[in-house]
Amino acid sequence: MRIQDPALGKYSVQVGISKYVIYDGERSVTTLADFNEALREIAKRIVADTDGTMTLGQFHALTEEVFEKIKRSYELIPMTAEEVAEHEAQQTNS
Numbered sequence: 889m890r891i892q893d894p895a896l897g898k899y900s901v902q903v904g905i906s907k908y909v910i911y912d913g914e915r916s917v918t919t920l921a922d923f924n925e926a927l928r929e930i931a932k933r934i935v936a937d938t939d940g941t942m943t944l945g946q947f948h949a950l951t952e953e954v955f956e957k958i959k960r961s962y963e964l965i966p967m968t969a970e971e972v973a974e975h976e977a978q979q980t981n982s
Contacts, residue, residue, distance in 0.1 A: 895961035899930045922957075927962065931955035 890911070897973040902909040902916075902924075908926035909919045912933070921924045931954040935947060942950070 893958075896930055897934050899933060901926050901930070917940055927958050928955055931958055959971045 890900050891903060897911060899912045900913060903923075907919050907921055908923055908931060909916050910926055910933075911917065911929075917933070918929060920929060924950045931951050934954050935951045938950075
């Protein structure tokens with residue numbers, strides 16, 4: 889089974905018995921044994937895909953922010969109106 893969700897951006901997760909394969913589109917990029925770590929890895933990749941320069945602290949804070957958005961989606965907590973608008977704007981720009 890593959891999980892695709894707006895919170896994951898262009899990434900998806902193939903769920904296996906004891907592994908989680910992260911895909912960037914149709915290309916597998918890494919395999920992890922823990923679902924939470926797979927989601928955290930996707931958060932890191934989403935942040936790494938952004939343009940610009942940031943400090944380590946900014947990178948960490950942004951990664952945690954993206955991970956929390958993913959986690960809220962996982963926990964079925966709806967996105968805020970601002971998050972929906974931001975997601976739609978990103979989809980338009982892609």
